[in-house]
Amino acid sequence: MNQALHSISSDAVQRIRSQSLRGKNLIPGVTDKISLAIGEPDFGTPQAVIDAQVQALGAGYTHYSPQEGRCELVDAILASAVAVSGRAFSSENILVTHGGSAGLTATILGLINPGDVVLLEDPTYSLYLDGINMAGASVRRFSRGEDGAFDFDGIDRDAKGAKLIILCHPSNPTGAVISRGEWASFADIVTRNGLLLLCDEAYEGLTYGDSPFVSALDIDGLSDHLIVSRTFSKKYAMTGWRLGYLVGEPRLIAAASTVHRTFNGAINSANQIAGATALRQAGEEAEKMRRSFHRRRDLMESCLSKIPSIRFRRPEGAFYFWLHYPASLGNSSDLAATAAQAGVMVRRGEEFGASGKHALRLSYATDEASIVQGVERLGRVLT
Structure with missing residues (x-):
């Protein structure tokens, strides 16, 4: 160089x-x-989603959107994506993002200071480390055993003095999922140690076992500590649309939103209309x-x-x-x-x-x- x-x-x-x-x-x-x-x-991408964007462009959806997201998409997220948790969410819990990547990076930069410690699984998606390095924080790694089980005692020890834990669920690269029982152990560690939790659910909806997918949004005790990042890329084959969203505790969402608006701004209107169509019609x-x-x-x-x-x-x-x-x-x-x-x-x-x-x-x-x-x-x- x-x-x-x-x-x-x-x-x-x-x-x-x-x-x-x-x-x-x-x-x-x-x-x-x-x-x-x-x-x-x-x-x-499902044809109904493509048609929705074309129609939105023809109807004049070519101007700025609200910073946190258009009501059409936010309402669809509230109705279709997080209502399954049975919890009461509002627009303050939602931020529409420039794909999952921007949501993840905005969360890390919005919550982490130089010198903070972040817990990260090994192996896991490599983007997290770049965001952590951008923030000037350090990493403590933890791994599953040969049998695929977490060492929760070890994670609890590593949690002392840490600020954030990041989980990819289902996992990129291993395809492992987190069971409800494992979530209960994570919730205990998070609450006792005062951690924040960022859960990347990019592959939500893509599971193949007999047990249903358990979102971090559905776990008692996590809500005050939690941001979940999701994307339309994988489930709806919309990788090039660059559309995602965050769901979480309003103060955490507000922190991520401040960062997101600085380097991204609001997501284009027609894509948001298409995203609402995906949630409502492309299941x-x-x-x-x-x-x-x-x-x-x-x-x-x-x-x-x-x-x-x-x-x-x-x-x-x-x-x-x-x-x-x-x-x-x-x-x-x-x-x-x-x-x-x-x-x-x-x-x-x-x-x-x-x-x-x-x-x-x-x-x-x-x-x-x-x-x-x-x-x-x-x-x-x-x-």
């Missing part, structure tokens, strides 16, 4: 550059590749996509079971497998590059934390033929 350019960067930018785990999705120069790397549904199409992801999960599991060198747990949500492979095959960055040369793109485990040094993330948010062929190509690298 040019030294003069480096020297003009802020301390926050330099912290992110020096510590960020985030990497590129593709490696240049590879042809005939199959991507199992991208966390993006391959389905089109059946979203369920069809979920069922397809379920079939693809089972197909990828069947394919992966033929590779003797790896181990993994069946994901209960999202659309990822988290694979552990022998350390003798090298670190995940090198192995992902080798896989790319073999014609299959995967995400390196190190992007999600130190525990991913010898792990890879595979996405089954693609067609069945790509799953079969991609895993076959990866299998040749892993044997």
Whole structure:
């Protein structure tokens, strides 16, 4: 890097550059590749949602929206997305955001000061670490055991003196979900230690087990400590629309809103009308996509079971497998590059934390033929 350019960067930018785990999705120069790397549904956005935006543009919804969100979308969120918790919410509990990413970053910057401590799972989505570094805070990591269980005694010890805990539910990259019993343990730790909790529910609605998805919004004792971030990207195949929302305690929402309005401003009006339509009318199409992801999960599991060198747990949500492979095959960055040369793109485990040094993330948010062929190509690298 040019030294003069480096020297003009802020301390926050330099912290992110020096510590960020985030990497590129593709490696240049590879042809005939199959991507199992991208966390993006391959389905089109439901037609009713597209039609709603086109109609909104034609009707003149081309001007500024209220900072916290248009009433059409806020009301739809209150009616469709959070009413299931049985709790009383109002518009003060809602902030419409520029996708899930802006909601997450605005929350972190709105609540965290330099020197604060944030609890973060390892492995987990890499964006959180960048936001924490931007805020000048530090991280304490915790992990699930080999059986997928949390060490709540260890988390409780780490919570001493911390300010915030961030959870991804269902998990990116492991697909693990948090049960109601586990939520009760988290609620106890949060309330006793005076923590705040940011729960990223980007994959809400994409679970495949017998037990229903349990949102953090539905847990007694958390409401005064909680912000939940959701997005339309995954459930409704709206990644390019950049539309999300926060639900939480009004003081926490207000803090996030101050940050969000500074670097984003209000979300465009027509997209918000489309988002309200998704919540009110696209549930059946979203369920069809979920069922397809379920079939693809089972197909990828069947394919992966033929590779003797790896181990993994069946994901209960999202659309990822988290694979552990022998350390003798090298670190995940090198192995992902080798896989790319073999014609299959995967995400390196190190992007999600130190525990991913010898792990890879595979996405089954693609067609069945790509799953079969991609895993076959990866299998040749892993044997």
